[in-house]
Amino acid sequence: MVDIAPSLLSANFADLKSELKSIEEAGCSILHYDVMDGHFVPNISFGADILANVHQACKMELDVHLMISDPLFYVDRFIKAGASYISFHIEAMESIEKTRELIKKIKDAGVKASLAINPGTSYEAVLPFLDDIDMILVMSVQPGFGGQKFNPVAIKKIAALSKLKEEKHFIIEVDGGINATTIQDVRKAGCDLFVAGSAVFNQQDRKKAVEALL
Ligand SMILES: O=C(CO)[C@@H](O)[C@H](O)COP(=O)(O)O
Numbered sequence: 001m002v003d004i005a006p007s008l009l010s011a012n013f014a015d016l017k018s019e020l021k022s023i024e025e026a027g028c029s030i031l032h033y034d035v036m037d038g039h040f041v042p043n044i045s046f047g048a049d050i051l052a053n054v055h056q057a058c059k060m061e062l063d064v065h066l067m068i069s070d071p072l073f074y075v076d077r078f079i080k081a082g083a084s085y086i087s088f089h090i091e092a093m094e095s096i097e098k099t100r101e102l103i104k105k106i107k108d109a110g111v112k113a114s115l116a117i118n119p120g121t122s123y124e125a126v127l128p129f130l131d132d133i134d135m136i137l138v139m140s141v142q143p144g145f146g147g148q149k150f151n152p153v154a155i156k157k158i159a160a161l162s163k164l165k166e167e168k169h170f171i172i173e174v175d176g177g178i179n180a181t182t183i184q185d186v187r188k189a190g191c192d193l194f195v196a197g198s199a200v201f202n203q204q205d206r207k208k209a210v211e212a213l214l
Pocket residue numbers: 007009010032034065141142143144145146147148175176177178195196197198199
C-alpha cells in the first residue's frame with residue numbers, strides 16, 4: 001500500500017465542501033484530520049462536531065490525528081463522528097496500562113488504532129504495542145502547525161519499524177513536511193501512508209499535486 005492522505009489543516013475552512021470535493025476528485029480515499037487542543041500543542045484546530053460534518057460531506061476514510069492531552073477522555077466523540085483511524089500520541093499518555101486501554105477502546109469500536117511519535121521520541125517506545133496497533137504515525141515535524149520543514153530523523157525510525165511490519169501487521173504513516181522531494185527517502189524506508197497538507201492544498205490543481213507525490 002502507498003497512499004496520500006491530504007491534511008485538512010491546510011484547506012480553506014470557509015469553503016470546506018469544495019475543498020473536500022477537490023481532493024476526492026483527485027482520487028484520494030483518505031483524509032487526514034488534525035485535532036489540536038492548545039495544550040498538548042500550541043495551536044487550536046477543530047474537534048469532533050466538524051468531523052461529523054466532514055463525514056457527512058464526503059466518502060473518504062477519516063484519519064484522525066489527536067494532538068490532545070487527554071485522548072482517553074475525548075476519544076468516544078471522534079469514534080462517534082465517523083473516524084476510520086485514530087492516532088494518539090504516546091507522549092500524551094501517563095502509563096503503559098492507559099495506552100493499552102485506549103488502543104482497546106478504539107479497536108473495540110471497530111476503528112483502526114494508531115500510535116503517534118514526536119521527532120524526539122524513539123521508535124522503541126511503540127515496540128510494546130506492536131501486536132495490538134494497526135498503524136504507527138511517525139512525525140517528521142514537531143506537531144502543532146502545517147507547512148513546516150521535514151525533519152529527516154523520521155527516516156531512520158521508519159526504516160527500523162519497517163523491518164517489523166511483516167511479522168506484526170501494522171502500517172506506517174509519516175506526517176510533516178512531505179513534498180515531491182522529501183517523500184522519496186521516506187518511501188524507500190518502507191512508509192505506506194503519507195500525510196501532505198501544504199503540498200496538496202497550496203496548489204490550485206489538487207490532482208496534479210497528488211500525482212506529483214505518488
Ligand atoms: O499533524 C500535523 C502538524 O502537526 C500535520 O498533519 C500537518 O498538517 C501536515 O502539514 P504539512 O507539513 O504537510 O504542510
